[in-house]
Amino acid sequence: MESAANAPHVQQYQALFSSLNDEQCHDLAHIKRFLERIVGDNTFRAAFAECEDAEAILALARSIGCDIDPLDILPLFHANFLEQKGLPEAIERWPKHHLWTEYIRQLRAHLTTVKEMGGPKEANPKLHRWRLRQIIRTNNQLGYHLGHHIVHPLITFELSDGCSVGCWFCGISAEKFNGYWPYSEENAALWQAIHQQCQTLMGTAMQTGFCYWATDPMDNPDYDKFLMDYYRAHNYLPQTTTAVPLRNIELTRRIMDLYQRYQHITNRFSVLNLKTLKAVHEEFTADEMMGVELVLHNKESTQCKKSNAGRAQEKFNKGSKLKSQVNEGDSTIACVSGFLVNMPKRMISMVTPVAASDVWPNGYRILGERQFTDADDFAKSIQSLVDEHCTNALDPSLPLAFRHDLDLHMYDGEVRSASNARIEHTFESENEKVSAVLADLLPLVAQATYRPGEIIAKLGKAGHNPLLVAGLIDNLFDIAMFEEDPKFLALAEPLQWHHESPEPGASVSSDRFNKSAISNGVQTVGEPPS
Numbered sequence: 321m322e323s324a325a326n327a328p329h330v331q332q333y334q335a336l337f338s339s340l341n342d343e344q345c346h347d348l349a350h351i352k353r354f355l356e357r358i359v360g361d362n363t364f365r366a367a368f369a370e371c372e373d374a375e376a377i378l379a380l381a382r383s384i385g386c387d388i389d390p391l392d393i394l395p396l397f398h399a400n401f402l403e404q405k406g407l408p409e410a411i412e413r414w415p416k417h418h419l420w421t422e423y424i425r426q427l428r429a430h431l432t433t434v435k436e437m438g439g440p441k442e443a444n445p446k447l448h449r450w451r452l453r454q455i456i457r458t459n460n461q462l463g464y465h466l467g468h469h470i471v472h473p474l475i476t477f478e479l480s481d482g483c484s485v486g487c488w489f490c491g492i493s494a495e496k497f498n499g500y501w502p503y504s505e506e507n508a509a510l511w512q513a514i515h516q517q518c519q520t521l522m523g524t525a526m527q528t529g530f531c532y533w534a535t536d537p538m539d540n541p542d543y544d545k546f547l548m549d550y551y552r553a554h555n556y557l558p559q560t561t562t563a564v565p566l567r568n569i570e571l572t573r574r575i576m577d578l579y580q581r582y583q584h585i586t587n588r589f590s591v592l593n594l595k596t597l598k599a600v601h602e603e604f605t606a607d608e609m610m611g612v613e614l615v616l617h618n619k620e621s622t623q624c625k626k627s628n629a630g631r632a633q634e635k636f637n638k639g640s641k642l643k644s645q646v647n648e649g650d651s652t653i654a655c656v657s658g659f660l661v662n663m664p665k666r667m668i669s670m671v672t673p674v675a676a677s678d679v680w681p682n683g684y685r686i687l688g689e690r691q692f693t694d695a696d697d698f699a700k701s702i703q704s705l706v707d708e709h710c711t712n713a714l715d716p717s718l719p720l721a722f723r724h725d726l727d728l729h730m731y732d733g734e735v736r737s738a739s740n741a742r743i744e745h746t747f748e749s750e751n752e753k754v755s756a757v758l759a760d761l762l763p764l765v766a767q768a769t770y771r772p773g774e775i776i777a778k779l780g781k782a783g784h785n786p787l788l789v790a791g792l793i794d795n796l797f798d799i800a801m802f803e804e805d806p807k808f809l810a811l812a813e814p815l816q817w818h819h820e821s822p823e824p825g826a827s828v829s830s831d832r833f834n835k836s837a838i839s840n841g842v843q844t845v846g847e848p849p850s
Contacts, residue, residue: 443523652683
C-alpha cells in the first residue's frame, strides 16, 4: 500500500526542528531541563533560593545535568523578571529566553494546525463536518484555556485491557489492568488490515491518531511493534504518553529512538512523584529528552492541579483531602472527536470531549458503540457510526433547545448567550430582516419545546420568510449553539432570560449568521486577540 503524504501539521513540526542548529537544540534541551526542576522539585527551588552568587547558581544547574546558565533565562521563571518575558529589551538582554519562547510559540502553532487541518476533509466529508462542530462546541463550552488546547484527533487505539498504573486522579477512570493484546501473527494481521481500512476511511487524518486511552502503552511489551505498523500504514509515528517510563527502559528507549528517526510529534512522560522526576533526569540526558514533554503531576510541582474529571472529580465532590489538588470548574482530559478502538475487546466507541458531569463523569460523550470481528467488519462498523451520528442535521422529531451549558442575556437590545466557561456570543446582524427573525427565533428556541418544523411554521405565520428562518437555524446548528446530546436534551428546560450586562471579564464574540462567519469550518470562540 502506498504511504500517505505527510499532513501539514507533520511538515510544520519537522520544519521547526530543521530550522534549529545543533547549538540551539542543545540550549533548548537544557533550558527545558532546568525549567522541569524549578517547576517540579521543591527541594531544587529551595536550593536555588539559597544560592548566594552566580557561581553557586551555575553549580546547582550542573548538578542536574544542565549546562545552561539560569541567569540567562530569568524571565522564564524568576518572579522578579516574569513581566519582562517577551519584551524587546528582554529579548536583547536574554536572547536564550527568546529562543525558548519562540520555540514554545511554534509548538503551540503546530497544535493549532493539528486541530484545524487534522480532519478527514477529503476522505470523509460527513465525519469532517461533524468533527468541526465538536471543535466549535468545546471551544465555547470549555473556554479558551482548555477548549483551545484540545486538538481533536480522529482516532485512538487501546492495546491493553485496563491500566496497571492506577492514578487516583485519572480523568477517564481507567479500569484495572486485565492483560495486553500481544503482537501475535493473528493479531498483527488484523492490526495491519484495520489500518489499511483506516487509511481509506480517514486519509491523512490518521496522522492525528495515537495508541492509548484508558491504558498505559508500557503495559504492552509489544507496543513499539504496533507503532511501526501504524507508521508503515500512515507515514506517521503516533505520540506516546506514559506514566511509567522507567518500568521497561529498553522499550522506552526504543520508542525514543523512533522519535529521533521520524520526529513527527513530541512524546510525553507523566511524572507522578518527585522520585520519578529525579530518576528520569538520572536515566536520560537533557539532549535525549528534547523530544519528551514532562507532565508534572507530582504534588511538589507548582503545576500539579488535576483536571476535574473522572476519579479526580469523585475526590473533589466527596471533599477528599486530595480536593485541593483538583481544579474547580468544568474540565476534561479527553481529546478525541472520533473513534476509540479497544483491540482486546474489538469494540469501537464514537466519542467527543465534554465537560465532566454526572451525565458523562469521564469527560467524554459516547455517541454509539459497535463490536467488530475482522477488518471488513471494522470498516462497516465505522461507516455505520458515521451514518448514524454524522447526519449533520437536526432531528426533526425532537424539540429544539440551546445547549445545556448556555444562558441567555438581554442587554441594550442585544441578545447574548453565555456558556459556563464565560464565553459569550452576541447574536446580531446588519440585515434588518435577519435581526427581526432572530428577535422572534431565539425566545422560541429558549423554551426547549418546539420542533424545528414547528418553529419555522410559527415564524412563517408571523410574517417571516420560512427559508430565512430555516437558514438561521442551520447557522446556529453549525456554530454548535443547539443541544445535540439526547441525554441532556431529555433534561432540557426553558432557559431564563437575564436582563443584565454580561459578567465582567467574559469573552464576547459576534455571530453574523452566514457561512463565511465560519472560517474554514472552525470558529474559535472567545479567543483572546493575538
